Amino acid sequence: MWDNSKETARYLKKNQTQAEKVFWELIRNRRFEGIKFYRQYPIRFESEGQKRFFVVDFYCHKTKTVFEIDGGIHEKQKGYDEMREKILKSLKYKLVRFSNGEVLSQNEKFLEKLKNLLLR
Numbered sequence: 001m002w003d004n005s006k007e008t009a010r011y012l013k014k015n016q017t018q019a020e021k022v023f024w025e026l027i028r029n030r031r032f033e034g035i036k037f038y039r040q041y042p043i044r045f046e047s048e049g050q051k052r053f054f055v056v057d058f059y060c061h062k063t064k065t066v067f068e069i070d071g072g073i074h075e076k077q078k079g080y081d082e083m084r085e086k087i088l089k090s091l092k093y094k095l096v097r098f099s100n101g102e103v104l105s106q107n108e109k110f111l112e113k114l115k116n117l118l119l120r
Contacts, residue, residue, distance in 0.1 A: 070097050
C-alpha cells in the first residue's frame with residue numbers, strides 16, 4: 001500500500017489549490033525563517049496490521065508540524081479530518097489548519113501566526 005504514496009503525492013502536487021500554491025511560494029526553498037518544508041508529504045503508518053498512508057498538504061520536519069490548508073471540501077469531510085487528526089496526534093505530529101482565506105490574504109496576522117507556530 002505504501003508504494004502508492006509517492007504517486008498520490010505527485011498527483012496532488014500537480015493539482016494544488018490556489019491557496020496551496022500561495023502557501024508553497026511563501027515557504028519553499030527555506031524562504032520563511034530559513035525553515036525547510038515539504039509539500040504533499042506522505043505520512044505512512046500501520047493500522048490494524050495494514051500499511052496505510054495519507055498525504056498532508058505541508059510538513060515541517062524540524063518542528064514535526066503538519067500544515068493543512070482547508071477549503072470548502074473540509075465542511076463535507078469532517079469525520080475524515082477528525083480521523084486523520086487523531087492518527088497524526090498518535091504519531092506525535094502537531095497539526096495546524098489554515099483556511100484558504102487566511103492563506104490567500106497573506107496579511108501580517110497570518111504571517112505572525114505562522115512564525116509563532118514555528119519558532120516557539
